[in-house]
Amino acid sequence: MNCQDCLERLDRYVDRELTDAEIEEVKRHLVDCPPCEDHFRLQVHLKRLVKVCCDQGGAPAHLRAKLRQILF
Amino acid sequence: MVEVAEDAAETRGPAAEPTPDHPVRPDDGTGGSDRGRSGRDEGSSRSFAEEAIGHLDTLYRGALRLTRDPAQAEDLVQDTYLRALRYQNSYQAGTNMKAWLFAIMRNLFWDRFRGGRPEDVSLDGDGEVSLYDTLRDQTAMPEAEVLDRIATDEVVRAVERLPELHREVVLLVDVEGFSYKDAAEVLGVPIGTVMSRLHRARRQLQKALYEYARESGIVHADRDR
Numbered sequence A: 001m002n003c004q005d006c007l008e009r010l011d012r013y014v015d016r017e018l019t020d021a022e023i024e025e026v027k028r029h030l031v032d033c034p035p036c037e038d039h040f041r042l043q044v045h046l047k048r049l050v051k052v053c054c055d056q057g058g059a060p061a062h063l064r065a066k067l068r069q070i071l072f
Numbered sequence B: 001m002v003e004v005a006e007d008a009a010e011t012r013g014p015a016a017e018p019t020p021d022h023p024v025r026p027d028d029g030t031g032g033s034d035r036g037r038s039g040r041d042e043g044s045s046r047s048f049a050e051e052a053i054g055h056l057d058t059l060y061r062g063a064l065r066l067t068r069d070p071a072q073a074e075d076l077v078q079d080t081y082l083r084a085l086r087y088q089n090s091y092q093a094g095t096n097m098k099a100w101l102f103a104i105m106r107n108l109f110w111d112r113f114r115g116g117r118p119e120d121v122s123l124d125g126d127g128e129v130s131l132y133d134t135l136r137d138q139t140a141m142p143e144a145e146v147l148d149r150i151a152t153d154e155v156v157r158a159v160e161r162l163p164e165l166h167r168e169v170v171l172l173v174d175v176e177g178f179s180y181k182d183a184a185e186v187l188g189v190p191i192g193t194v195m196s197r198l199h200r201a202r203r204q205l206q207k208a209l210y211e212y213a214r215e216s217g218i219v220h221a222d223r224d225r
């Protein structure tokens, strides 16, 4: 696998959308290729950051109360 | 590069009309699912409601990211639950209710708040800069460390500034953890479209966060390092 192949698979690798065989190939490349490894780390980090930052706060209490009246 | 013409094939985007072959779209009551149509007892109705309200916080957060307005987000969530209740017979117990609710919500969002027409999304790569490449050139600080110094609000803002078609993919895959397949079903597009939108969205996020990092002095764009 060359760097272009690796970078093309990076989204799917980070999102756990590759097959086991493909995962092994990417892993093998990352071990030997610090620049791709850096790309990978950045992508993982960005994904986690987006998750953590966008996952805060919840629905207002009055909305929950209104919906409970509607639903139950 | 994969399918440059992705959005052209999908001019109207999410259809307002229920389509029978869409696995997570609410039933239109004309047939299809024959399970539990008239025989749904109070108990199963109640457990449907319990399960549905269990997704309230995550739906509300998603609505807030989509509408970028608390009042509109409340309206959108309330309408989503009203529609879910009306079409609850089309929901098959044991399947992915979160995906089902998100599908209802994003269809309502496009129909009600956006007139059913997805905004145009630039298909070329203009303005997409890799944070990695840029930082590599301009700073000695590790990229991950740069990201750690960016405030939560700023990350949320960057997500909210993404074009809507890109934003909703990020919400489904990165925030809600949907598989590409589930995201594709919620959005009613092929998996390849999910992938290309996600890729573009991430490049745009990297660019936005890098610009913020530079403007706020987290990294310095000095050329003569």
Ligand SMILES: [Zn+2]
Binding pocket: A002, A003, A004, A006, A029, A033, A035, A036, A037
């Ligand atoms: Zn490489």
